Amino acid sequence: MKLNSIVLAIMASTALAGSAWADDTIKVGLSGPFTGGSAAMGVSMRDGVKLAAEEINKAGGVLGKKIELVERNDEAKNEVGVQVAQELINKEGVIATLGYINTGVALASQRFYEEAEIPVINNVATGTAVTAQFKEPNYVFRNAAADAIQSRMIADEAINRQGFKKPAILADSTNYGQLGQADLTKALDKLGVKPVATEKFNVGDTDMTAQVLRAKEAGADVILTYAIGPELAQIANAMAKLGWKVPMIGSWTLSMASFIDTAGANGDGAIMPQTFIQLPTTPKRKAFIEAYQKKYNVDRIASPVSAAQGYDSVYLLAAAINQAGSTDGRKIREALENLNAKIDGVVTTYDHPFSATDHEAISGNIPVMGLVKGGRVVPAHAEDLDGDKALRVKPKS
Amino acid sequence: MNILAQLIVSGVSVGMVYAVIAFGYQLTFATSKTLNFGQGEALALGALVGLTTINFLIGQAIGTFWAYLLMLPIVLVFGMAQGAVVEWLGVRQAIRMKSEAGWIMATIALGIIFKNLAENIWGRDPLKFPSPLPEQALQIGPVRVQPMEIAIVVGALALMLAVEIFNRTSIFGKAVVATAADRDAAGLMGVNTSLVITFSYALSSLSAAFAGVLVAPVTLTGASMGAVLGLKAFAVAIIGGLSSGIGAIVGGLILGIVETLTGFYISTGYKDVPGLVLLLLVLSLKPSGLFGKATIKKV
Numbered sequence: 001m002k003l004n005s006i007v008l009a010i011m012a013s014t015a016l017a018g019s020a021w022a023d024d025t026i027k028v029g030l031s032g033p034f035t036g037g038s039a040a041m042g043v044s045m046r047d048g049v050k051l052a053a054e055e056i057n058k059a060g061g062v063l064g065k066k067i068e069l070v071e072r073n074d075e076a077k078n079e080v081g082v083q084v085a086q087e088l089i090n091k092e093g094v095i096a097t098l099g100y101i102n103t104g105v106a107l108a109s110q111r112f113y114e115e116a117e118i119p120v121i122n123n124v125a126t127g128t129a130v131t132a133q134f135k136e137p138n139y140v141f142r143n144a145a146a147d148a149i150q151s152r153m154i155a156d157e158a159i160n161r162q163g164f165k166k167p168a169i170l171a172d173s174t175n176y177g178q179l180g181q182a183d184l185t186k187a188l189d190k191l192g193v194k195p196v197a198t199e200k201f202n203v204g205d206t207d208m209t210a211q212v213l214r215a216k217e218a219g220a221d222v223i224l225t226y227a228i229g230p231e232l233a234q235i236a237n238a239m240a241k242l243g244w245k246v247p248m249i250g251s252w253t254l255s256m257a258s259f260i261d262t263a264g265a266n267g268d269g270a271i272m273p274q275t276f277i278q279l280p281t282t283p284k285r286k287a288f289i290e291a292y293q294k295k296y297n298v299d300r301i302a303s304p305v306s307a308a309q310g311y312d313s314v315y316l317l318a319a320a321i322n323q324a325g326s327t328d329g330r331k332i333r334e335a336l337e338n339l340n341a342k343i344d345g346v347v348t349t350y351d352h353p354f355s356a357t358d359h360e361a362i363s364g365n366i367p368v369m370g371l372v373k374g375g376r377v378v379p380a381h382a383e384d385l386d387g388d389k390a391l392r393v394k395p396k397s
Numbered sequence: 398m399n400i401l402a403q404l405i406v407s408g409v410s411v412g413m414v415y416a417v418i419a420f421g422y423q424l425t426f427a428t429s430k431t432l433n434f435g436q437g438e439a440l441a442l443g444a445l446v447g448l449t450t451i452n453f454l455i456g457q458a459i460g461t462f463w464a465y466l467l468m469l470p471i472v473l474v475f476g477m478a479q480g481a482v483v484e485w486l487g488v489r490q491a492i493r494m495k496s497e498a499g500w501i502m503a504t505i506a507l508g509i510i511f512k513n514l515a516e517n518i519w520g521r522d523p524l525k526f527p528s529p530l531p532e533q534a535l536q537i538g539p540v541r542v543q544p545m546e547i548a549i550v551v552g553a554l555a556l557m558l559a560v561e562i563f564n565r566t567s568i569f570g571k572a573v574v575a576t577a578a579d580r581d582a583a584g585l586m587g588v589n590t591s592l593v594i595t596f597s598y599a600l601s602s603l604s605a606a607f608a609g610v611l612v613a614p615v616t617l618t619g620a621s622m623g624a625v626l627g628l629k630a631f632a633v634a635i636i637g638g639l640s641s642g643i644g645a646i647v648g649g650l651i652l653g654i655v656e657t658l659t660g661f662y663i664s665t666g667y668k669d670v671p672g673l674v675l676l677l678l679v680l681s682l683k684p685s686g687l688f689g690k691a692t693i694k695k696v
Contacts, residue, residue: 035522036521036522037522200666201665202625204621206616207407207657209404209657209660210657210658210659210661210668214660214665217400230523233617234616240532240534241534241541241542241543261525
């Protein structure tokens with residue numbers, strides 16, 4: 001009993017001290033992989049977030065306070081992500097967290113935020129289940145294109161737009177690959193097409209001859225992929241080795257630097273859904289690209305999609321805090337679900353992006369198809385970004 | 398028919414990489430009846446050192462092909478040093494104490510340390526290794542093959558042949574053979590058996606490092622690239638027999654070819670299964686391996 005009360009007293013005093021310190025800043029958590037196979041996405045996302053936070057702070061911050069980012073590397077590992085979540089919530093006392101590149105890490109970590117009633121905005125992880133983990137009140141939001149959207153776009157591009165009839169699906173054996181493969185098969189089925197081959201490989205496999213030959217022998221006229229950079233490059237290289245060239249259309253990971261750089265010329269022509277392509281098609285995009293290039297001294301953003309979505313997620317959060325007039329998690333969630341301010345973002349203009357039942361800011365009409373060309377991602381169909389079509393906005397529900 | 402030939406060619410090239418690593422397992426087993434379970438990490442370290450060296454040489458305006466050749470001796474020397482360190486830190490004590498399992502834990506632990514070291518120096522991202530040969534595939538009869546795949550087969554055979562010739566002709570090699578035949582008797586005849594064991598570890602890691610720079614141009618280089626290869630090569634060493642050089646080659650070829658054939662004719666999801674089934678079959682029917690000599694342990 002006595003021990004308990006001492007512990008309580010210590011906890012209360014540290015909590016008080018914590019809040020006294022936090023008075024002049026608002027702490028926002030940032031969780032992503034900054035090393036490892038997903039690092040290009042994690043680092044681009046982080047840099048986009050930092051850029052936006054800096055701009056907001058320069059303009060006076062939110063509620064008169066500066067945003068302080070607490071960055072933690074979750075190494076794309078579920079168990080590290082869980083530790084990071086607990087540290088950010090209990091030790092750092094963040095009022096919201098941005099991030100997550102990996103669906104698995106997001107699914108493992110979000111429980112703690114839900115229990116603590118602290119909002120999470122997923123700005124990169126695409127697994128369809130990410131925002132569907134909890135019932136109302138749901139503290140998990142997302143401003144990235146979910147796999148359900150991407151798989152529909154991939155199927156539509158291959159079958160309707162390019163007129164292929166015999167797709168083969170190549171997916172890795174991780175959750176990401178297998179869930180994506182299931183989504184893709186479903187999307188193809190809706191169009192009345194059955195894949196002629198469905199092949200699998202492990203992360204780290206070095207020889208894709210068997211998989212690619214099977215697709216070739218099944219008479220595939222297009223390869224649909226759900227995997228990550230290095231293995232996607234092995235597929236492109238195996239096709240080149242076998243002297244067989246059919247188009248590759250797949251999830252947005254085909255825009256990863258590890259695919260583009262490793263596959264080199266063999267990767268040219270790969271097509272994938274993108275919420276943002278590094279082109280100044282709107283004034284906001286132009287400003288963002290120039291600011292990013294200047295601040296980080298790069299020409300090509302390693303993962304433009306991650307950077308843009310990271311950048312937008314900060315503005316969404318800041319608008320919600322301003323509207324709530326408080327850093328209370330519940331009030332921020334309510335504000336996010338009914339955002340009155342129109343936010344002029346890089347990806348799109350957010351006009352009531354979320355509701356109590358819909359936590360996805362990106363709708364199926366927003367992403368366009370990108371194409372790998374000479375080491376960069378360019379629009380696959382230039383007309384998609386012509387004139388006012390450049391800015392695609394979520395339809396009002 | 399064309400497809401079968403194509404699959405076999407791919408299988409052979411993968412299999413020869415397994416064979417070189419398995420050969421490394423055999424070298425230490427012959428002299429000391431111990432194995433380096435950090436072979437996969439030795440392979441990754443060799444490839445990463447090779448990557449840094451070749452990039453430095455290319456930076457000195459040396460063409461990729463010559464840079465690759467110049468890089469080889471450096472990687473081989475590094476591999477030998479790394480193997481000697483493993484023996485010195487992990488195995489020597491266990492042998493002196495006649496410990497049955499101490500070296501297993503020690504070599505695994507050293508492998509983990511080397512992997513973490515590599516992650517800290519080179520990062521966790523898979524890196525591209527410059528290819529010394531054109532990456533354009535060649536058409537040979539019905540089969541298309543990358544020049545580097547041919548180089549893997551030739552290089553692997555050359556290395557194993559060189560080590561065998563060294564063991565059979567040089568005086569030091571004869572000491573190795575003598576130690577392998579009977580360590581106690583060799584010791585009584587004046588052979589410094591502890592030095593021979595150190596040397597066999599050095600040769601073993603040399604093979605692994607060489608396999609690393611052979612396979613790196615067709616895959617990606619990274620601290621974890623050796624994990625799967627090291628494990629598969631261990632299966633190859635068991636299938637072929639831990640005491641037979643020919644066994645390593647045949648075992649490697651069997652596993653490599655069976656893998657690609659299963660991937661194509663049965664299902665890519667079951668690619669790894671037949672190799673393991675084969676491993677279990679060999680262990681239950683001929684535990685010393687297809688080419689191994691049965692050893693009788695007298696108590």
